[in-house]
Amino acid sequence: MATELNAVRVQTEDFSVPNEYALIAADNSDGAVVTFVGKVRDFNDGSAVTDLTLEHYPGMTEAVLNKIVAEARERWSLNHVTIIHRVGTMTLGEQIVFIGVTSAHRKAAFAACEFLIDFLKTKAPFWKLEAGDKGANWVEAKDADDQAAKMWEKE
Template sequence: MTNVTTVRVQTQDFSVADEYALLANDNQDGAVVNFIGKVRDFNDGSAVTDLTLEHYPGMTESVLDQICQQARERWPLNKVTIIHRVGTMALGEQIVFIGVTSAHRKAAFAACEFLIDFLKTKAPFWKLEANDTGSKWVEARDSDEQAAKMWQK
């Protein structure tokens, strides 16, 4: 295994096809699993017109690297990619890409789910949702915390 980890925090969009091609460019893995998160038009029953994500530069990348390492300790993974966008994004735009490869699908699916659950609760990102009446900071969701707790050893 080559054990490649890629972590990027960026303002520009990413190409799912390009990221998939980088993950699947060899024959040692039988599974490639991706998750793509997008800006949706509602949250908690309120309309959303756009989303602004802020982060703590340097610390964010460090936390994402640590999450990737934790996933590697749990599952036999080859490649792991996390790309998270920051800045203001319109409805339907991509926010996050998580991709993992492994010899077998169960490890790849589990690791991908683990990565997004821990990213949502551990990485220092802040969401500002805008709607027709103004903007509000989004509080952490209890459901995200519960999802991350399921992974505790």
């Protein structure tokens, strides 16, 4: 089963984790497959959340995600890298983002996956509108996310 080495998709429809895993794990030269799935949770900053709307800047978002993938490839020896990020309105428990990374060795795959989600959360042009018990509000950037991304800065 052949798949492209880089896949970056921004889409409204849900994705199938087993299908995405099968696509990236088919290469027998990879000894490690690491995936991450982010979901809509029922709270944020102590407030109840009922749904989440994600907006993005088409074209620019994909370019930024591809740049993040290219940077990960510069840092680690990777084979397949997939980023899928949904936009639109999602309800509790729905999947938002999938990151899949393969490599010959687990350390590179784990590090690259963590790097990708840290940089995606701080660099990609997505905007989150949460609705909940206190109405709807735009989610501000979190210091914890910025600190996580700073850990990856080159010296």
